[in-house]
Amino acid sequence: MNKLWLLGTGTPTPTPERFGTAYVLQLDGEHIMIDCGPAATHKLVKAGLYPTQIAHLVFTHHHFDHNADYPCFLLCRWDQSTGAEKLLHVWGPSPTELITERLIGPEGAFVFDWQARVNHPTSQSVHRNRGGSLPRPEPQVRVTDLQPDQTIEQDGWQMRTAAACHMEPWLLSLAYRFETDEYAIVFAGDTEPCKAVDQLAADADALVVNCWDHQQSMEENGEGPGQTSTVDAARMAADAGVELLVLTHTGIALSKPGSREKAIADIACIYDGRIVFGEELLELNL
Numbered sequence: 464m465n466k467l468w469l470l471g472t473g474t475p476t477p478t479p480e481r482f483g484t485a486y487v488l489q490l491d492g493e494h495i496m497i498d499c500g501p502a503a504t505h506k507l508v509k510a511g512l513y514p515t516q517i518a519h520l521v522f523t524h525h526h527f528d529h530n531a532d533y534p535c536f537l538l539c540r541w542d543q544s545t546g547a548e549k550l551l552h553v554w555g556p557s558p559t560e561l562i563t564e565r566l567i568g569p570e571g572a573f574v575f576d577w578q579a580r581v582n583h584p585t586s587q588s589v590h591r592n593r594g595g596s597l598p599r600p601e602p603q604v605r606v607t608d609l610q611p612d613q614t615i616e617q618d619g620w621q622m623r624t625a626a627a628c629h630m631e632p633w634l635l636s637l638a639y640r641f642e643t644d645e646y647a648i649v650f651a652g653d654t655e656p657c658k659a660v661d662q663l664a665a666d667a668d669a670l671v672v673n674c675w676d677h678q679q680s681m682e683e684n685g686e687g688p689g690q691t692s693t694v695d696a697a698r699m700a701a702d703a704g705v706e707l708l709v710l711t712h713t714g715i716a717l718s719k720p721g722s723r724e725k726a727i728a729d730i731a732c733i734y735d736g737r738i739v740f741g742e743e744l745l746e747l748n749l
């Protein structure tokens with residue numbers, strides 16, 4: 464069965480209910496993590512998953528609400544590994560490779576941590592008692608910078624990219640379509656409505672989209688460009704013909720009781736499929 468865990472459904476503004484963005488998609492038995500926002504590793508474990516289960520980590524873009532937990536996830540997955548796990552493959556727009564190098568490479572910020580764990584006898588014992596063997600390997604990860612309009616074939620599933628429209632030219636952002644023979648789900652990432660993402664989402668089964676605030680508020684306060692409103696999200700889902708729309712990256716104004724219900728009602732006027740207002744640690748059967 465395909466599943467989606469919503470780990471982070473928030474924004475850069477921390478609230479008790481949500482903070483940052485992260486998901487895990489179970490597709491054809493593979494666990495794919497999409498974005499790694501604040502506390503994603505802890506939320507992953509709270510959701511009943513474990514870092515060593517994750518075979519792929521895919522970044523939509525490198526705003527901190529989408530990647531701040533990346534060093535934590537990398538180091539935790541490496542620290543907990545016994546050697547029996549798949550090699551982690553990390554994907555994302557440039558500079559995913561550079562960021563990774565600057566975190567765990569020989570000159571990286573966390574080299575002092577992992578060198579101590581590799582060499583100190585107590586850390587070696589912890590590793591061996593966990594099921595690992597010596598000499599303790601250094602962190603290893605496969606990293607690939609992606610471009611728009613790429614198709615990556617994997618065993619049993621594929622991943623397609625499209626250029627999202629968010630914070631260019633300072634940050635590159637990608638939307639992703641994950642697909643098997645039977646199922647397709649699109650993660651728009653942070654974006655305003657755009658043709659490339661619409662085309663990527665066409666005829667998919669599900670669409671996960673950032674939904675910052677009500678249309679009218681965003682038109683009035685200048686927060687519209689680069690982001691999606693309630694009405695935009697509804698139009699994107701209706702045009703794509705998806706059965707499931709997951710609203711995520713919801714701003715603090717939209718997440719308030721009352722405001723949330725109005726958002727869902729407004730969207731339901733345009734889009735007649737299933738609407739999920741994303742709450743953290745929600746597990747969806749797809």
Ligand SMILES: [Zn+2]
Binds near residue numbers: 524526629653
């Ligand atoms: Zn962003």
